[in-house]
Amino acid sequence: xxxxxxxxxxxxxxxxxxxxxxxxxxxxxxxxxxxxxxxxxxxxxxxxxxxxxxxxxxxxxxxxxxxxxxxxxxxxxxxxxxxxxxxxxxxxxxxxxxxxxxxxxxxxxxxxxxxxxxxxxxxxxxxxxxxxxxxxxxxxxxxxxxxxxxxxxxxxxxxxxxxxxxxxxxxxxxxxxxxxxxxxxxxxxxxxxxxxxxxxxxxxxxxxxxxxxxxxxxxxxxxxxxxxxxxxxxxxxxxxxxxxxxxxxxxxxxxxxxxxxxxxxxxxx
Amino acid sequence: xxxxxxxxxxxxxxxxxxxxxxxxxxxxxxxxxxxxxxxxxxxxxxxxxxxxxxxxxxxxxxxxxxxxxxxxxxxxxxxxxxxxxxxxxxxxxxxxxxxxxxxxxxxxxxxxxxxxxxxxxxxxxxxxxxxxxxxxxxxxxxxxxxxxxxxxxxxxxxxxxxxxxxxxxxxxxxxxxxxxxxxxxxxxxxxxxxxxxxxxxxxxxxxxxxxxxxxxxxxxxxxxxxxxxxxxxxxxxxxxxxxxxxxxxxxxxxxxxxxxxxxxxxxxx
Amino acid sequence: xxxxxxxxxxxxxxxxxxxxxxxxxxxxxxxxxxxxxxxxxxxxxxxxxxxxxxxxxxxxxxxxxxxxxxxxxxxxxxxxxxxxxxxxxxxxxxxxxxxxxxxxxxxxxxxxxxxxxxxxxxxxxxxxxxxxxxxxxxxxxxxxxxxxxxxxxxxxxxxxxxxxxxxxxxxxxxxxxxxxxxxxxxxxxxxxxxxxxxxxxxxxxxxxxxxxxxxxxxxxxxxxxxxxxxxxxxxxxxxxxxxxxxxxxxxxxxxxxxxxxxxxxxxxx
Numbered sequence: 001x002x003x004x005x006x007x008x009x010x011x012x013x014x015x016x017x018x019x020x021x022x023x024x025x026x027x028x029x030x031x032x033x034x035x036x037x038x039x040x041x042x043x044x045x046x047x048x049x050x051x052x053x054x055x056x057x058x059x060x061x062x063x064x065x066x067x068x069x070x071x072x073x074x075x076x077x078x079x080x081x082x083x084x085x086x087x088x089x090x091x092x093x094x095x096x097x098x099x100x101x102x103x104x105x106x107x108x109x110x111x112x113x114x115x116x117x118x119x120x121x122x123x124x125x126x127x128x129x130x131x132x133x134x135x136x137x138x139x140x141x142x143x144x145x146x147x148x149x150x151x152x153x154x155x156x157x158x159x160x161x162x163x164x165x166x167x168x169x170x171x172x173x174x175x176x177x178x179x180x181x182x183x184x185x186x187x188x189x190x191x192x193x194x195x196x197x198x199x200x201x202x203x204x205x206x207x208x209x210x211x212x213x214x215x216x217x218x219x220x221x222x223x224x225x226x227x228x229x230x231x232x233x234x235x236x237x238x239x240x241x242x243x244x245x246x247x248x249x250x251x252x253x254x255x256x257x258x259x260x261x262x263x264x265x266x267x268x269x
Numbered sequence: 270x271x272x273x274x275x276x277x278x279x280x281x282x283x284x285x286x287x288x289x290x291x292x293x294x295x296x297x298x299x300x301x302x303x304x305x306x307x308x309x310x311x312x313x314x315x316x317x318x319x320x321x322x323x324x325x326x327x328x329x330x331x332x333x334x335x336x337x338x339x340x341x342x343x344x345x346x347x348x349x350x351x352x353x354x355x356x357x358x359x360x361x362x363x364x365x366x367x368x369x370x371x372x373x374x375x376x377x378x379x380x381x382x383x384x385x386x387x388x389x390x391x392x393x394x395x396x397x398x399x400x401x402x403x404x405x406x407x408x409x410x411x412x413x414x415x416x417x418x419x420x421x422x423x424x425x426x427x428x429x430x431x432x433x434x435x436x437x438x439x440x441x442x443x444x445x446x447x448x449x450x451x452x453x454x455x456x457x458x459x460x461x462x463x464x465x466x467x468x469x470x471x472x473x474x475x476x477x478x479x480x481x482x483x484x485x486x487x488x489x490x491x492x493x494x495x496x497x498x499x500x501x502x503x504x505x506x507x508x509x510x511x512x513x514x515x516x517x518x519x520x521x522x523x524x525x526x527x528x529x530x531x532x533x534x535x536x537x538x
Numbered sequence: 539x540x541x542x543x544x545x546x547x548x549x550x551x552x553x554x555x556x557x558x559x560x561x562x563x564x565x566x567x568x569x570x571x572x573x574x575x576x577x578x579x580x581x582x583x584x585x586x587x588x589x590x591x592x593x594x595x596x597x598x599x600x601x602x603x604x605x606x607x608x609x610x611x612x613x614x615x616x617x618x619x620x621x622x623x624x625x626x627x628x629x630x631x632x633x634x635x636x637x638x639x640x641x642x643x644x645x646x647x648x649x650x651x652x653x654x655x656x657x658x659x660x661x662x663x664x665x666x667x668x669x670x671x672x673x674x675x676x677x678x679x680x681x682x683x684x685x686x687x688x689x690x691x692x693x694x695x696x697x698x699x700x701x702x703x704x705x706x707x708x709x710x711x712x713x714x715x716x717x718x719x720x721x722x723x724x725x726x727x728x729x730x731x732x733x734x735x736x737x738x739x740x741x742x743x744x745x746x747x748x749x750x751x752x753x754x755x756x757x758x759x760x761x762x763x764x765x766x767x768x769x770x771x772x773x774x775x776x777x778x779x780x781x782x783x784x785x786x787x788x789x790x791x792x793x794x795x796x797x798x799x800x801x802x803x804x805x806x807x
Contacts, residue, residue: 036730044605045638046607053639057638068316099322101322102316192311238521241513247778295567337583339587372588407580459789509786
C-alpha cells in the first residue's frame with residue numbers, strides 16, 4: 001500500500017473533510033458524532049432546495065436508506081447527481097436491502113440514477129445486491145460471510161464502485177483487488193447503527209484520501225480497531241458504555257494503536 | 270403466574286423478536302438500543318410502500334405518536350392494519366394524549382382504526398383515554414396515580430387491549446386482572462424517552478411471549494429493575510451517566526436480579 | 539445585574555418551563571435531555587394541527603433550522619406566530635445560515651414573519667445575518683470573533699431581538715448592553731449539537747426568567763461552566779464521555795460552581 005492506514009487516519013484529521021449525509025433518523029446523531037471523532041465535519045440536510053449548494057461544498061456524500069421514504073429517495077437522487085457533477089464521491093449504504101422489495105428496489109434505483117463510488121452493506125445486503133442471495137431480517141444480516149469475497153468483487157465489477165461487506169470478516173473490493181480484514185468486537189452488534197457509523201467514517205476517508213480499496217479498508221479498520229480498544233480498557237459493562245467508549249476510542253486512536261492491531265490482507269481477485 | 274418474569278426475560282433473549290417501530294424522532298435511537306439490550310431486534314420504517322412486507326416479518330409493532338404528523342398517522346394506520354391481518358401484536362404509546370386535542374384525537378383515531386393489543390401511557394394519558402380525566406403537560410403526566418387501577422381496567426374492558434399506566438406505581442390490566450408494580454428509580458424522570466423505551470421493551474415481550482397482563486408487566490418490571498440496578502452501582506452522577514448505565518443494566522440483568530428485586534402483585538378486578 | 543446567574547439557574551429549576559422545539563433530527567435527543575438537565579420540560583412537535591395548542595401551553599419556543607425543509611419552515615412560521623400571539627418568547631437558531639443561500643433565506647424569512655425574541659448562532663451565522671460577513675462551512679463557523687461585539691449589537695438593534703454569538707468568546711446584546719463571556723471548553727467542539735443544546739438552554743432561561751441580555755447570558759454561562767466542570771473531574775477521555783459528563787454536569791451544577799467560575803462582563807454599547 002502506498003500510504004499506510006495510520007497515515008490516512010492522520011490525513012483525515014488534518015483535512016477535516018465536510019461529509020454530507022442523507023441518512024436515517026434512528027442513528028443520525030451517532031453518524032454525526034463518529035464523523036467528528038474520525039476527523040471529519042458532518043452536515044445533514046435533505047431538502048431539495050438546500051442540496052445543490054451543500055453538496056458542492058462537501059468532500060463526500062453519504063446516502064443511507066435506513067428510514068427512506070418517497071421524499072428522501074428523491075433527495076438522495078438529487079444529492080447523488082449533484083455530487084457526480086462536482087466529482088464528490090458518493091457512499092451508498094443500502095440498509096435493509098433484501099428485507100423488503102421496496103428497499104431492494106430503492107437501492108437499485110439509486111445505483112441506476114447515481115454513479116456511486118462506494119457501496120457498503122452487511123453481508124446480507126451485499127449478497128442480495130450482488131445477486132448471490134443473502135438473508136436480511138429487518139435491517140440485520142443473517143447471512144454468514146460465505147462467498148462474500150466473490151460477491152464484493154462481482155458487484156464492484158458490475159457497478160464500478162468499491163464494494164464493502166462488513167461482518168465478522170470484512171471484505172472490500174474494486175473488482176481487481178480484495179482486502180480481507182479481521183478487526184472488530186462482538187460488542188458492535190449490541191449497538192444500533194454501528195453499520196451506519198462505518199459508512200460515515202468511510203465518507204471521511206474517501207473525502208480526504210480519495211476513493212480506493214485502500215481508503216475504504218482504512219476507514220473500516222480504524223473503526224474496528226477503535227472498537228477493540230474500547231473494550232480493552234475493562235470499562236465496558238454493556239452496550240451503553242460501549243458506545244461511549246467507542247466514540248472516545250475513534251477520537252483518540254493513535255498511529256501505534258493502528259499499526260499494532262491491524263489485521264488486513266490484500267489479495268488479487 | 271405460569272411463567273416467571275425471569276423466564277420471560279430469557280425467552281425474549283432466546284427468540285430475538287423483530288420489533289417494528291413507527292415512533293418519534295426525539296427518542297428513536299434510545300428505543301432501538303433498549304430493544305437490542307432487552308433481547309430484541311429493532312427496525313424502524315414509516316414509508317407506506319415499505320410497511321406491508323416489514324410488518325409481516327415482525328413479531329410486534331410499536332406505534333408511538335410522540336412526533337406524529339399527518340403522514341405518519343397514515344403510516345401507523347397502515348402498519349397497524351397490516352399487523353392485525355398478520356396476527357402481529359400492536360403496542361400503542363399515545364404520547365401527549367390529553368395535552369392537545371390533536372394528540373387525543375390521533376390516539377382515538379388509531380384505536381378506532383386498528384385493533385391494538387397493548388396501550389401503554391403515563392397516568393395522565395391513560396386517565397384521559399379512560400375518560401376519568403388526567404393532566405398532561407407537554408408530554409409529561411402531572412396526574413398522580415389516584416384511580417389508575419380502575420382506569421386501566423376500564424380502558425382495557427372498553428378496548429379489549431391490555432392497558433398499562435406507568436408512574437411511581439405501574440398498573441397493567443386486561444379488564445379481569447390488574448398487576449400493580451413498584452420497581453423503578455426517580456432518575457427515570459430525568460431522561461427524555463424512558464417512557465418510549467418501556468414501550469419498545471413491551472414490544473419485545475409481547476413479540477416473544479404473547480400479549481398478556483403477565484408479559485406486559487414483565488417488560489415493565491425488567492426495565493424498572495434495570496433502572497434500580499443502574500443506580501445501585503454508585504456510578505450514576507446525573508442523567509447522562511444514568512442513561513448509559515440503564516442500557517448496560519437492561520442488557521446485563523440476570524434472573525437473580527429480577528427474582529431478588531421484583532415488586533409485583535396480581536389482583537382480580 | 540438585578541438577579542444573579544446562579545439565582546436564575548435556581549429559578550429555572552423551580553419553574554420547570556415547558557420548552558417547545560421545532561428542531562433538527564440530528565441533535566434533537568440531546569436538546570431534549572439538556573433541557574431536562576437545565577430544569578426545563580421539553581416538548582417537540584411540528585405538525586401544523588398540533589402547534590397552536592402546544593405553543594399556547596409553552597413557556598418558550600425554540601426554532602432550529604438544522605435540518606429544515608419546506609414543510610418545517612411552514613411549521614416554524616405557524617409556531618412562531620402563535621407564540622407571538624400568546625406572548626411566548628421565540629428563540630431562533632439559524633443553523634448553517636451563510637453556508638447555503640437556502641438556509642440564509644429561511645433564517646431571514648423567519649425573522650421577517652415572526653417576532654423573534656432571541657437569535658442565537660455561531661459567529662459565522664451571526665456575522666452573515668448582521669451583514670458584516672462571516673464564514674460558515676456546513677453548519678460550523680470558520681469565522682473568528684473579530685467584530686462580533688459590534689455584530690450582535692447591530693443585529694439586535696435592527697431586529698429588536700436579543701442576539702447571541704457563541705464561540706471561544708460569547709457575545710450577547712440587546713443593542714444597548716453587550717455581555718462578553720469567557721467560559722467553556724474545547725471539548726464542546728468535538729460533540730455534534732452543542733450549539734443546538736445552548737439554544738435549548740436559552741429557551742429554558744427566557745421561559746422562566748423572561749427575555750433579556752441577562753437571562754440569555756445566564757443560559758450560555760451555565761452551559762459553558764458545566765462544560766468546564768465536566769472536564770475537570772478527569773473522567774473525560776474523548777467526545778463520548780464528554781457528552782455524558784456534560785449532561786450530568788448541567789444537571790448537578792451548584793450555585794457555588796457558577797459563582798466561583800463565571801467569567802462575564804457587561805458593557806454599554
